[in-house]
Amino acid sequence: MGLSMHREPRRTRSGIRPWAPRSALSFPSRFATSLFLPQISYAVLLRSNVSRSTSVMVLHVIPLCRSTYRLPIGCFYRAPAQEPIPVLPLSSGPSTSSPTRLRPRPPPPFAFPPSLLLFCHTRPSSQATSTPAMEALVSKRPCCASEAARSPAAPAAAAAAEVAMVPGASGNPKPTDQLLEALLGEPGCSSAEVEISVERLVESRVCDSEKDRAIDGTVRLGEALLAAAKRCARRLATRHNSASWPLPPDLTIKVFSMLDTQSVCHAAATCSMFNKCANDPLCYANVDLTSVVPKVNNAVVCTMVQRAGQNLRSLKLGIWPSPNASLSMEPSRSSYYTLRNPIDAALISWNEKKPRQGKESSVLTRSCLLCLSMDGGAAGSLLRTLHLYNIDKMDSAALCTALSACQSLLDLEVVGIHIELRQTLESVYTHCHLIERLFLESSRNGRDDSLKSATCFDLVHSCPNLSFLALRGFKLHDQKARILVKGFRKLKLVDFSTSYPITGSFLRNLGGCASVLEVLVLRDCLHLKEDISNKDGLAAEEDWYRRCYNISNLLIAQLMEERPDMCLVADFPTDERFADVDQMADSDVNSEISVPSQVISLTSDSSLLSSSDSSDTSDQGSGNDDTPEITFAAFVDNLDDMDFLAWIVILNH
Amino acid sequence: MSSGDSGPSSSKQLVQQPAAAGRSPNQPPLLGAGGRKVIVLKSGDEEEFEVDLLDAMQSRTLRRAIEDGCGDGPMPLPNLTGPVLAKVVELFRRHRGDPRWADELQETEKEGMFKDYAPQKPTAEVKGFDREFVSVDRDALFDLLRAANFLEAPGLLDVTCDAAADAVMNMTVEEVREYFGLVNDYTPEEEAALRKQHEWAFQ
Structure with missing residues (x-):
C-alpha cells in the first residue's frame, strides 16, 4: 500500500x-x-x-x-x-508486490529530565563533594548560576551530557561532568522523588528571597540541561542521518534534481542534511510548479528561479485539470498510454478553476515570468523548456517579455492562455532561434485570426530547427498552414487541430517538401472539405x-x-x-x-x-x-x- | 561481443581467471592476453565474479584500478557483498555499449582496446531490465546506491538515483523520514520556518 x-x-x-x-x-x-x-x-x-x-x-x-x-x-x-x-x-509488478522493509526506527532522541540533577543534590546520601557545588549553582550564588545558565553553562552542560551519553569519551572530566555522571548513574529517580527533593531544598532556605533564588536557579539549570540535551540529540540525529544515508552530497543533489519542486521542498524539511543538499541550485534546474489547484504565486516562482540561477533549464507553471478519477485507479504507469485530449482538458480547467481563484495569495499574474528577465535575463538565458498552462492573467505582452530573455529556448508550450498568435510567434522568431518544439493552444478556441503570412515566412526562416509544431485552436488558413508545413524542413509533427478554416488544400503536392513528416493531426477541423x-x-x-x-x-x-x-x-x-x-x-x-x-x-x-x-x-x-x-x-x-x-x-x- | 554473454550471468560459481598467469606484471591485463578479456571481482564475502573486461570498464573506479595494473588477480571489493555485486555485474553486462559511458570510453581508448564497443541506444529490453533492477526493497536499494557511489558507474548511478527519486516523489515529510530512516534534527522553530518558507508545498 x-x-x-x-x-x-x-x-x-x-x-x-x-x-x-x-x-x-x-x-x-x-x-x-x-x-x-x-x-x-x-x-x-x-x-x-x-x-x-x-x-x-x-x-x-x-x-x-x-x-x-x-x-x-x-x-x-x-x-x-x-x-x-x-x-x-x-499490473503493479514485482516492485509493488514486494513489501517495503523498513529499517527499524532509530532510538528516540536521548533526553533526561532536568530534575535529576536536583534530586542528586538533595539526597542525603549524596557525596559531600558534589553538594557544595550544587548549592553554589542552585542557590548560594544565584547571579553566577543565572549567568551560567545564560551563556557558559549551556555548552558545558551540553558537553557534560554528551560525555554522559558516550561512555569512555571523557578525556579530562570537569566537576560538572562528574556531577552529571553521578546523576545519570543514579537509578530509579522518579519525578515524584525529584519534586520532594526540590521542595526540601527550597524549604531549607531561611528567607523568602533565598527561596526564590533557589527556585530560579533550579528552573534555569533545568532549562539549560534540557536545551543542551536536545541540542545534543539533534547533533546525534544529524550524525545518524549522514551515516545511514548512502549517498554523498553531490549524488543526493543528483537525486533531488530528478524530483519535482514540491518534493524537493518536502525533502528539505526532513532533516538538515537534506536541506543543505536541497539548497543547491542544481536541484532547481527543472522547476515544475504545475498543480491541479492553484498553489503558487509570483513570489514562489521568483524564489525558485532565483535558487536555480544559471542552472535553470526548465520552467513549468500553471494549473492542470484534475485527473480523471477512473484513470487514477489504474496503475500509474498506464498513464503513459492514456489518451490525451488537451483541448477538452483545457476547456474544462478553464471553467473548473474559476471558483478556486478566490485565494489571491496563490494566483499567478502576468508578471510571474518577470524573474526570467531580471538581471539582464540571466535566469532565462539558458532556459530550454517553458511550459505555461491556464494562467488567466497572463497575456501576450508579458509572455513576449519573458521570451525575449529566453535565447536558448528549445521547447515552448503555452496552453489556455490569452495570447495573440502573431505577437507570440513574432517574439519566438525574434528571440528563440533554436526552438525545436512549439506548442500553442489558444484559450479562445478558434477565434484568434491574427496570424499573417509574413509572420509565417519569418518564423520559417528564423527557426529552422523546428520539428514539432502544434497550433491548436487558432484560426489558421490553408495558405499559412502550407507556408509552415512546407517551410520547416525538419518538421516531424504538425498539429493544426480545431482550426476551423482549414480545408485541407494545403496538403496538396506536399510530398517532396514534408519528407520527414511523420504525424499530421487535424483533429476537429470541421471544414476539411x-x-x-x-x-x-x-x-x-x-x-x-x-x-x-x-x-x-x-x-x-x-x-x-x-x-x-x-x-x-x-x-x-x-x-x-x-x-x-x-x-x-x-x-x-x-x-x-x-x-x-x-x-x-x-x-x-x-x-x-x-x-x-x-x-x-x-x-x-x-x-x-x-x-x-x-x-x-x-x-x-x-x-x-x-x-x-x-x-x-x-x-x- | 558474444564472448561475455555467458560470463557474468552464470558467475555465481567461483571462477579462476584463465589468462592471468601468462601475463607480465607491467603489462596491462587485457592487452595481448588473447581470447577472452575478463577480470575477476571479489566481493567482501569472498564471492568471485568473472566480468568481461569491457563491462567492468563502465565503473570509473574499476577502470582506474585496471589501468593501474590491478586487474591480474581477483580484484577485492570489500565493501560490496556478493548479491549486490552479482546484480551490478549483471547490469554492467546489460549496459554494454550504453552511450552514457561508452562515449567516455571511446575518448580514453588506447590501442584499439574498445574498438568493438560501439555505443548503442538502450533498447526497450535494457530499460525493462533497469526497471526490474531497482524493483527492490529499500535496504537493497541503499546497497545498490552505495555500490554505485563506490564504483562510480554512470549507468548504475542513473538507474539507482532515479529509483531513489521515484521512491521519495510526492511523499510527505514524515514519509520521507520513515522511508529513508532519517531522524528529524531540526528544532521545532527551524522546521516551522522551513515549512513557512515553502508554504505552498505543504498545503
Whole structure:
C-alpha cells in the first residue's frame, strides 16, 4: 500500500500527467486494452462525428497516448519499427508486490529530565563533594548560576551530557561532568522523588528571597540541561542521518534534481542534511510548479528561479485539470498510454478553476515570468523548456517579455492562455532561434485570426530547427498552414487541430517538401472539405471510387503489408443511440489482419452498425446516399514521398 | 561481443581467471592476453565474479584500478557483498555499449582496446531490465546506491538515483523520514520556518 503510493508519482516527474479522454466511457474497453499492447509502435485514433451534409470530410487523427504531445518526439516517432514504445506493465509488478522493509526506527532522541540533577543534590546520601557545588549553582550564588545558565553553562552542560551519553569519551572530566555522571548513574529517580527533593531544598532556605533564588536557579539549570540535551540529540540525529544515508552530497543533489519542486521542498524539511543538499541550485534546474489547484504565486516562482540561477533549464507553471478519477485507479504507469485530449482538458480547467481563484495569495499574474528577465535575463538565458498552462492573467505582452530573455529556448508550450498568435510567434522568431518544439493552444478556441503570412515566412526562416509544431485552436488558413508545413524542413509533427478554416488544400503536392513528416493531426477541423487524398495529393489516381466505397478491411490489410511498422488503432465512437460499443469492438477486423505483431482495433461508427443491421458490411458502400457512410481509405500507394506519415481518413458521401 | 554473454550471468560459481598467469606484471591485463578479456571481482564475502573486461570498464573506479595494473588477480571489493555485486555485474553486462559511458570510453581508448564497443541506444529490453533492477526493497536499494557511489558507474548511478527519486516523489515529510530512516534534527522553530518558507508545498 505504502509502496504503491510511492510509485504513483512517476508520471509527474517525467512531466506526464494523467490525462483523461473526453469521456473515458466513450472508448470501448477493447480499445483500451489494445493501447497497451507492447508491439504498438504507432497508432492513430479515429474519432468521427461526420455530419450528414455532403462532401464534408472530417479527418480526426489523434496520435495515440499523447506521447506526441508530451514525450520528446524522438522517443516515439523516429524509427518506429526498431524502437517501439516501451510498455510498462499494467499490473503493479514485482516492485509493488514486494513489501517495503523498513529499517527499524532509530532510538528516540536521548533526553533526561532536568530534575535529576536536583534530586542528586538533595539526597542525603549524596557525596559531600558534589553538594557544595550544587548549592553554589542552585542557590548560594544565584547571579553566577543565572549567568551560567545564560551563556557558559549551556555548552558545558551540553558537553557534560554528551560525555554522559558516550561512555569512555571523557578525556579530562570537569566537576560538572562528574556531577552529571553521578546523576545519570543514579537509578530509579522518579519525578515524584525529584519534586520532594526540590521542595526540601527550597524549604531549607531561611528567607523568602533565598527561596526564590533557589527556585530560579533550579528552573534555569533545568532549562539549560534540557536545551543542551536536545541540542545534543539533534547533533546525534544529524550524525545518524549522514551515516545511514548512502549517498554523498553531490549524488543526493543528483537525486533531488530528478524530483519535482514540491518534493524537493518536502525533502528539505526532513532533516538538515537534506536541506543543505536541497539548497543547491542544481536541484532547481527543472522547476515544475504545475498543480491541479492553484498553489503558487509570483513570489514562489521568483524564489525558485532565483535558487536555480544559471542552472535553470526548465520552467513549468500553471494549473492542470484534475485527473480523471477512473484513470487514477489504474496503475500509474498506464498513464503513459492514456489518451490525451488537451483541448477538452483545457476547456474544462478553464471553467473548473474559476471558483478556486478566490485565494489571491496563490494566483499567478502576468508578471510571474518577470524573474526570467531580471538581471539582464540571466535566469532565462539558458532556459530550454517553458511550459505555461491556464494562467488567466497572463497575456501576450508579458509572455513576449519573458521570451525575449529566453535565447536558448528549445521547447515552448503555452496552453489556455490569452495570447495573440502573431505577437507570440513574432517574439519566438525574434528571440528563440533554436526552438525545436512549439506548442500553442489558444484559450479562445478558434477565434484568434491574427496570424499573417509574413509572420509565417519569418518564423520559417528564423527557426529552422523546428520539428514539432502544434497550433491548436487558432484560426489558421490553408495558405499559412502550407507556408509552415512546407517551410520547416525538419518538421516531424504538425498539429493544426480545431482550426476551423482549414480545408485541407494545403496538403496538396506536399510530398517532396514534408519528407520527414511523420504525424499530421487535424483533429476537429470541421471544414476539411478537400479530399486531401485526391489525385494531386496522396492517394493513387485511379483509386478514387474503389477507395471511397470499400470498407476498410482490404485496404487496411494492404496498408499493413506496405507499412508493417505501422500500427493502427481506430475508434469510431457511436452516438448514444448505439451505445454498445464493446460489441462493435468485436468486429472481425482483427481476424483479417494476419500480422501478429501489429494490432488493429476497429470499432465502427453508428452508421455502420445501422446498416449492418440489415445488410452485410460489404454491401454498405453501394451508394445509398441517404445514410451517411463511413469509409476508410488508407493510402498505400502514394506514400513514397511521405515515408513516415500515417494516414487515416474518414469520408462521408 | 558474444564472448561475455555467458560470463557474468552464470558467475555465481567461483571462477579462476584463465589468462592471468601468462601475463607480465607491467603489462596491462587485457592487452595481448588473447581470447577472452575478463577480470575477476571479489566481493567482501569472498564471492568471485568473472566480468568481461569491457563491462567492468563502465565503473570509473574499476577502470582506474585496471589501468593501474590491478586487474591480474581477483580484484577485492570489500565493501560490496556478493548479491549486490552479482546484480551490478549483471547490469554492467546489460549496459554494454550504453552511450552514457561508452562515449567516455571511446575518448580514453588506447590501442584499439574498445574498438568493438560501439555505443548503442538502450533498447526497450535494457530499460525493462533497469526497471526490474531497482524493483527492490529499500535496504537493497541503499546497497545498490552505495555500490554505485563506490564504483562510480554512470549507468548504475542513473538507474539507482532515479529509483531513489521515484521512491521519495510526492511523499510527505514524515514519509520521507520513515522511508529513508532519517531522524528529524531540526528544532521545532527551524522546521516551522522551513515549512513557512515553502508554504505552498505543504498545503
